Amino acid sequence: MSEPVIRVALAGNPNSGKTSLFNVLTGSRRNVGNYPGVTVEKKGGRFTHNGKDYEIADLPGTYSLTSYSPEERIARREILGGGFDVAVVVVDSTNLRRNLYLLTQVMLAEANIILCLNMSDEAQKSGQMLDLKQMEALLGLPIVETVGNRGIGVDVLKDTIENALANPAKGERLVLGERLDLVVDQLAEMIVDDGEGARPPRWLAVKLLENDSLSKQWIRKRLPEISEDLIITAQNRAFEIEEETALDISTYIADRHYGYVNGLLKEVVLQEAREDSRRLSDQIDAIVCNRFFGPFFFMLSMYMLFYLTFSVGDYPMGWIEAGFEWLGGLVSGFWPEGSDSPLRSLIVDGIIGGVGGVIVFLPNIALLFLGLAFLEDSGYMARAAFLVDRVMHKFGLHGKSFIPMMTGFGCTIPGIMATRTLENERDRLTTMMVLPLMSCGARLPIWMLLIPAFFPEHWRAPMLFFIYIFGIVLAAILAKVLRITVLRGEETPFVMELPPYRMPTFKAMMSKMGERSWLYIRKAGTIILAISIVLWAISSYPKLDQSPIDAKIASGKIQVIDQQLPENLSEQERDAALEQIIGKAKESAAKGVEVLTVNEVEQRKLTEDLDYSVAGRIGSFLEPVLSPMGFDVRISTALLGAFAAKEVFVAQMGIVFSLGEVDEESETLRDKLAKAYNPAVALSLMIFLLVATPCMATVAVTKRESGSWKWAMLQLCGLTVLAWIISTIVYQVGVLFL
Amino acid sequence: MVESPITNALEDYIETIYLLVRDNKLARVKDIAKARGVKMGSVTPAMKRLAEMDYISYEQREYIDLTPKGEQLARSIVARHDLLRRFFKEVLHMSDDAAEADACSMEHHLSDEGMDKLTRFFEFIGNCPDGNPSFIDRFHQCRAVQPDLNGYDSKCNDHICREHGSGHCKRHERRRATKSLADLQVGETGKIAQVKAKGAIRQRLLDMGMLPNTEITLERLAPSGDPVWVKMQGFQLSLRKNEAEAILVQG
Numbered sequence: 001m002s003e004p005v006i007r008v009a010l011a012g013n014p015n016s017g018k019t020s021l022f023n024v025l026t027g028s029r030r031n032v033g034n035y036p037g038v039t040v041e042k043k044g045g046r047f048t049h050n051g052k053d054y055e056i057a058d059l060p061g062t063y064s065l066t067s068y069s070p071e072e073r074i075a076r077r078e079i080l081g082g083g084f085d086v087a088v089v090v091v092d093s094t095n096l097r098r099n100l101y102l103l104t105q106v107m108l109a110e111a112n113i114i115l116c117l118n119m120s121d122e123a124q125k126s127g128q129m130l131d132l133k134q135m136e137a138l139l140g141l142p143i144v145e146t147v148g149n150r151g152i153g154v155d156v157l158k159d160t161i162e163n164a165l166a167n168p169a170k171g172e173r174l175v176l177g178e179r180l181d182l183v184v185d186q187l188a189e190m191i192v193d194d195g196e197g198a199r200p201p202r203w204l205a206v207k208l209l210e211n212d213s214l215s216k217q218w219i220r221k222r223l224p225e226i227s228e229d230l231i232i233t234a235q236n237r238a239f240e241i242e243e244e245t246a247l248d249i250s251t252y253i254a255d256r257h258y259g260y261v262n263g264l265l266k267e268v269v270l271q272e273a274r275e276d277s278r279r280l281s282d283q284i285d286a287i288v289c290n291r292f293f294g295p296f297f298f299m300l301s302m303y304m305l306f307y308l309t310f311s312v313g314d315y316p317m318g319w320i321e322a323g324f325e326w327l328g329g330l331v332s333g334f335w336p337e338g339s340d341s342p343l344r345s346l347i348v349d350g351i352i353g354g355v356g357g358v359i360v361f362l363p364n365i366a367l368l369f370l371g372l373a374f375l376e377d378s379g380y381m382a383r384a385a386f387l388v389d390r391v392m393h394k395f396g397l398h399g400k401s402f403i404p405m406m407t408g409f410g411c412t413i414p415g416i417m418a419t420r421t422l423e424n425e426r427d428r429l430t431t432m433m434v435l436p437l438m439s440c441g442a443r444l445p446i447w448m449l450l451i452p453a454f455f456p457e458h459w460r461a462p463m464l465f466f467i468y469i470f471g472i473v474l475a476a477i478l479a480k481v482l483r484i485t486v487l488r489g490e491e492t493p494f495v496m497e498l499p500p501y502r503m504p505t506f507k508a509m510m511s512k513m514g515e516r517s518w519l520y521i522r523k524a525g526t527i528i529l530a531i532s533i534v535l536w537a538i539s540s541y542p543k544l545d546q547s548p549i550d551a552k553i554a555s556g557k558i559q560v561i562d563q564q565l566p567e568n569l570s571e572q573e574r575d576a577a578l579e580q581i582i583g584k585a586k587e588s589a590a591k592g593v594e595v596l597t598v599n600e601v602e603q604r605k606l607t608e609d610l611d612y613s614v615a616g617r618i619g620s621f622l623e624p625v626l627s628p629m630g631f632d633v634r635i636s637t638a639l640l641g642a643f644a645a646k647e648v649f650v651a652q653m654g655i656v657f658s659l660g661e662v663d664e665e666s667e668t669l670r671d672k673l674a675k676a677y678n679p680a681v682a683l684s685l686m687i688f689l690l691v692a693t694p695c696m697a698t699v700a701v702t703k704r705e706s707g708s709w710k711w712a713m714l715q716l717c718g719l720t721v722l723a724w725i726i727s728t729i730v731y732q733v734g735v736l737f738l
Numbered sequence: 739m740v741e742s743p744i745t746n747a748l749e750d751y752i753e754t755i756y757l758l759v760r761d762n763k764l765a766r767v768k769d770i771a772k773a774r775g776v777k778m779g780s781v782t783p784a785m786k787r788l789a790e791m792d793y794i795s796y797e798q799r800e801y802i803d804l805t806p807k808g809e810q811l812a813r814s815i816v817a818r819h820d821l822l823r824r825f826f827k828e829v830l831h832m833s834d835d836a837a838e839a840d841a842c843s844m845e846h847h848l849s850d851e852g853m854d855k856l857t858r859f860f861e862f863i864g865n866c867p868d869g870n871p872s873f874i875d876r877f878h879q880c881r882a883v884q885p886d887l888n889g890y891d892s893k894c895n896d897h898i899c900r901e902h903g904s905g906h907c908k909r910h911e912r913r914r915a916t917k918s919l920a921d922l923q924v925g926e927t928g929k930i931a932q933v934k935a936k937g938a939i940r941q942r943l944l945d946m947g948m949l950p951n952t953e954i955t956l957e958r959l960a961p962s963g964d965p966v967w968v969k970m971q972g973f974q975l976s977l978r979k980n981e982a983e984a985i986l987v988q989g
Binding site: 063229233250292390495 | 810820
């Protein structure tokens with residue numbers, strides 16, 4: 001099969017079902033949401049049909065091909081760049097007028113077009129009837145009816161794509177009216193460019209009339225000899241049209257495009273959709289987005305989302321935990337009891353402990369993603385953005401920032417990618433900068449470990465809530481600060497489509513949840529596994545030949561109490577008895593001799609071991625900076641891991657506390673933590689972990705999405721410094737009261 | 739672009755020929771004389787001269803046509819002419835006749851650089867994301883308030899800033915025009931008269947079909963009354979109040 005691959009592009013309005021169609025075509029799983037802007041960058045896939053290989057790209061959803069938003073620029077570049085053999089324009093059949101407007105833009109760009117009437121089942125249900133034969137004839141383009149989410153019509157689409165290669169249809173039948181066509185032809189005639197990647201002259205002519213900056217740039221670079229004349233002539237013609245029609249040129253041009261669509265629809269729509277086709281959706285909105293009840297339903301839906309994540313998720317979490325505990329025990333059993341094998345330590349402490357501690361949270365993460373998938377697919381997410389825009393706006397954010405930020409509760413990375421739906425660069429950057437403050441799924445294990453360790457039962461739920469709210473409030477303040485300092489500028493508009501409610505299909509939700517959860521598992525199996533091993537190694541090596549405490553015992557400087565207490569004593573009696581013994585021993589001990597219990601000796605040994613290891617040395621090096629927040633060497637080493645991936649913090653705490661198994665439900669780890677630190681440290685630590693150092697992946701994605709290290713570094717350093725300040729204050733003040 | 743010495747009068751001839759060819763498809767000595775208001779006898783030598791300079795192809799008793807070189811020059815002259823006329827009209831708000839007359843006499847004297855800078859300046863004014871840069875607006879407001887004062891007089895500027903600060907002024911302007919989309923009652927339908935937004939948002943609204951005479955209904959308001967939720971052409975979308983204010987409707 002040495003034939004070249006056939007390249008196909010899917011273009012369409014936001015929410016026209018391109019992505020479902022893409023999924024069916026390629027069999028891959030992609031995010032499909034019922035809100036505008038799910039495809040935030042061009043994504044590719046492949047399929048084979050009749051022995052030929054096809055490469056397919058899902059372009060971002062756009063309403064037009066202007067150069068105003070990053071998504072439109074991507075779509076436009078791809079379509080104009082000529083990198084495609086066939087462009088499939090996917091339209092929502094229930095909203096033909098606006099969707100076909102984009103088609104007219106693509107026709108102008110002279111791509112080889114197939115028109116795909118998607119969601120045709122909904123359109124038929126609403127009573128709409130089309131004369132497809134007539135439509136094909138008038139447009140001069142092949143038309144395929146599809147139902148993307150159920151895979152109907154996809155084979156026909158594939159056949160049509162195959163066919164289109166032999167019989168290209170470029171949509172030359174686009175008519176913009178005598179007045180405009182004349183001017184466009186006149187200008188197009190002046191444009192002669194046969195070079196590589198030439199732009200269609202009629203497209204350029206229209207764009208020059210619209211005073212489109214990218215096209216002007218292009219023409220100045222490509223055709224410098226005629227560019228100025230061309231540009232001025234275009235502007236003069238535009239001016240004449242404006243004078244004649246009393247409309248400004250962009251309105252006039254849009255009007256002519258819509259005029260063509262309206263004319264077409266008049267010819268081909270045999271029966272209009274019934275007026276009430278959106279009635280159910282409207283009735284739901286009348287309640288759910290009601291001016292007074294709206295906020296109530298919004299709070300309820302957010303509450304349900306978190307309830308689902310945390311309460312329902314607890315059950316499967318218990319099972320996974322038990323599973324890992326059992327596995328740890330099983331593996332430990334291969335070695336004789338009390339054995340100090342490094343391999344056992346690596347597998348049980350490093351791998352099972354590290355990775356297990358992270359996998360335990362899979363149910364929570366999966367449920368959170370399931371909940372988000374439901375909100376997205378049903379169409380409620382767009383409503384939520386409508387409801388909260390005012391509040392977001394007050395803090396210099398945007399209603400559309402809400403969607404990336406909600407996603408950020410799952411994971412910061414897709415959240416940052418989703419900021420592409422924001423048209424304005426300053427809005428995008430502001431949202432990106434504060435996104436790490438949305439407590440992501442990876443930080444959940446940390447809260448689950450620390451909160452029960454330090455706070456009494458009835459304070460646990462409010463504490464968790466407090467952490468989330470603290471992040472949100474801080475994000476709001478920070479966003480405002482950014483908007484009045486480095487990202488100062490004009491307010492940006494909020495124009496967002498509110499698609500009708502749709503019942504999410506089980507399959508789509510499951511595949512979305514599955515895809516995102518799989519990413520989490522993969523991370524646990526790769527990055528976190530690797531980091532766990534590295535952290536285990538640097539916290540275990542180099543080892544002391546003989547620990548100083550053993551030397552002291554040998555030389556008699558420390559007296560060890562190793563008295564067996566009767567088994568039948570209660571805990572209190574045991575403590576009292578122990579104290580008595582220690583007291584007696586101390587009295588009888590020689591001057592300068594320390595008296596320690598066996599347990600205390602063990603603890604000292606571990607601390608000494610850790611201090612001697614690489615991790616301990618790095619920790620000690622960082623200690624002057626971290627101690628004002630109340631952090632010791634052990635926390636410092638765990639924070640190193642947290643920068644790689646937040647979940648690692650839990651694993652590393654387990655490792656440095658040298659426990660056989662590491663998981664948050666392990667009472668022993670929590671007990672040890674509770675004994676080792678006071679609640680002021682815990683609070684300062686949680687705030688530090690919430691605010692400081694977004695994980696490495698976040699920094700990398702921010703760099704990629706913002707296009708510069710500057711923003712990534714600002715995010716990394718700014719948040720870390722901020723976290724240091726807040727945590728120091730919290731700890732220093734906390735110590736006074738606790 | 740203009741490298742050979744060519745007199746103003748000759749440039750005018752080239753311009754005339756270009757316009758005649760463009761509009762009537764042909765140019766004869768008779769037409770040229772008529773268009774320029776001169777005798778045919780004075781046209782002929784000029785044509786000979788132009789033919790020698792290779793701007794036109796001219797044979798006696800034949801139609802006159804521009805050579806590619808001539809056409810290029812003509813286009814550039816016409817472009818200058820139109821640009822200047824628009825500048826006088828749109829930016830300086832001069833009368834049609836005065837703009838035309840001044841454009842006619844200035845078009846020959848502008849250097850390439852002057853032309854280039856003026857083009858870009860004009861483009862900047864028209865293409866600035868916020869629409870007209872406010873200094874232009876302020877200049878005209880100032881002229882309207884105190885015609886004797888210079889636009890950059892500090893006193894006048896202060897006065898304008900205080901009295902007609904841009905936000906205030908825009909609102910004032912809108913109140914005078916048809917009511918805005920934001921003024922509709924919930925459930926009320928209006929017809930779009932004009933989209934006054936600027937830049938990217940304007941293009942987006944147009945692309946979505948917010949064109950004159952399109953029906954639009956205010957469906958509901960967000961809890962605080964902002965943003966608003968509208969229905970048009972079978973789909974629904976939300977806009978902030980200040981965007982809705984920039985869409986004028988007839989109730």
